[in-house]
Amino acid sequence: MKTSDSQLKNYVIAWRRRIHTAPELSFHEVLTSKAIASELKRLGWQVRTGVGGTGVVGLLKGKVAGKTVALRADMDALPVQEENDVCYRSQHPGKMHACGHDGHCAMLLGTASILVQSRAGLKGNVKLLFQPGEETPPGGALGMMSAGALENPKVNAVFGLHLDSSLSSGRIGLRQGPMMAASDNFKITVKGRGGHAARPHHCLDPITAGAQIVAALQTIVSRMVDPAQPAVVTVGRFVSGTKHNIIPETALLEGTARSIDRRTWKMMPRWIRQIAENTARANGLRAAVEYERGYPVLYNDPKMINYSEGVVRSLLGQSAVVHIPDPLMGGEDFAYFLQKAPGAFLRLGSRKDARTAYPWHHPRFNIDEEVLPKGARLLAQLAQGYLAL
Numbered sequence: 001m002k003t004s005d006s007q008l009k010n011y012v013i014a015w016r017r018r019i020h021t022a023p024e025l026s027f028h029e030v031l032t033s034k035a036i037a038s039e040l041k042r043l044g045w046q047v048r049t050g051v052g053g054t055g056v057v058g059l060l061k062g063k064v065a066g067k068t069v070a071l072r073a074d075m076d077a078l079p080v081q082e083e084n085d086v087c088y089r090s091q092h093p094g095k096m097h098a099c100g101h102d103g104h105c106a107m108l109l110g111t112a113s114i115l116v117q118s119r120a121g122l123k124g125n126v127k128l129l130f131q132p133g134e135e136t137p138p139g140g141a142l143g144m145m146s147a148g149a150l151e152n153p154k155v156n157a158v159f160g161l162h163l164d165s166s167l168s169s170g171r172i173g174l175r176q177g178p179m180m181a182a183s184d185n186f187k188i189t190v191k192g193r194g195g196h197a198a199r200p201h202h203c204l205d206p207i208t209a210g211a212q213i214v215a216a217l218q219t220i221v222s223r224m225v226d227p228a229q230p231a232v233v234t235v236g237r238f239v240s241g242t243k244h245n246i247i248p249e250t251a252l253l254e255g256t257a258r259s260i261d262r263r264t265w266k267m268m269p270r271w272i273r274q275i276a277e278n279t280a281r282a283n284g285l286r287a288a289v290e291y292e293r294g295y296p297v298l299y300n301d302p303k304m305i306n307y308s309e310g311v312v313r314s315l316l317g318q319s320a321v322v323h324i325p326d327p328l329m330g331g332e333d334f335a336y337f338l339q340k341a342p343g344a345f346l347r348l349g350s351r352k353d354a355r356t357a358y359p360w361h362h363p364r365f366n367i368d369e370e371v372l373p374k375g376a377r378l379l380a381q382l383a384q385g386y387l388a389l
């Protein structure tokens with residue numbers, strides 16, 4: 001029996017709303033993963049739970065042996081207070097599905113229901129990866145991989161889909177090669193000597209030095225990175241001092257560094273350290289830098305993008321295809337899966353009107369739910385078509 005369009009639509013929207021109502025933060029997706037696991041079982045999938053924390057792996061073996069393809073959805077929400085006035089509004093204060101991961105889970109369940117019905121024609125296996133903690137480095141993908149999510153049977157290709165309010169409803173964004181940035185974090189502690197604000201000559205002011213460091217860090221992108229390569233250095237947090245008439249002992253700066261090309265990625269920790277330590281020293285202070293590598297560059301296999309484009313064209317029409325010209329500087333831990341198996345990360349446009357145009361992580365982020373069944377069918381078709389190649 002084939003799921004009708006309206007059945008599929010009702011199914012995915014109901015799931016999206018159910019998950020949206022009860023958001024859970026990174027690595028605490030306990031009820032979400034429980035609900036997903038029991039639904040997969042009900043649909044007839046083999047299910048493994050507790051994979052790398054709250055991760056869930058579904059497996060559907062085709063009647064005929066063949067390759068194995070994986071499809072992934074992330075399950076975590078964000079510490080954002082929802083401002084949407086909708087009937088399925090978040091019931092958990094201070095938590096919200098503001099990145100569309102509720103939609104990702106719902107679509108993948110829709111895909112699960114479609115694939116079960118076409119199992120007879122399936123040559124090979126499909127794995128569904130419901131992963132924890134995409135929003136919080138080190139991310140949930142690594143944990144699932146070390147728990148064997150890509151083995152037994154070994155995954156030959158992997159696909160993922162992210163809702164995107166910058167693209168109009170139903171359009172699919174594709175990009176060959178690097179699509180998302182390597183995103184690292186840094187923390188700089190400027191150590192000075194505190195005292196009375198009116199006696200700066202008896203102090204070592206970490207705020208003055210810290211401000212110079214923030215300004216000097218801007219020269220990394222303008223002077224050190226190859227101008228043809230995109231890069232970001234943002235100081236997102238600067239904490240120091242307690243009162244207007246006190247020179248504090250320390251200043252804390254926290255930021256993120258993003259890159260696409262290998263040279264920038266490699267050099268970034270050295271550049272940040274060099275500027276922070278030496279600028280502090282020029283002021284007679286010391287700076288300690290902690291640099292932490294985050295998600296790697298997300299790399300879309302060109303062949304898999306070509307293949308995906310063909311699937312998008314035949315399923316949704318030529319006008320659905322959008323070639324994304326430049327990589328996005330956000331990070332995505334789907335990148336880790338793509339290091340182990342070739343595949344593609346696609347974007348699904350979800351903007352219909354002003355209500356669905358808010359950016360990711362915004363308290364009014366919302367999606368055009370009509371695109372969810374399209375996404376579910378696209379993922380199913382990507383899997384089936386790949387196994388038939």
Ligand SMILES: [Zn+2]
Pocket residue numbers: 098099135360361
């Ligand atoms: Zn996000």
Ligand SMILES: [Zn+2]
Pocket residue numbers: 099100101134162
């Ligand atoms: Zn996301």
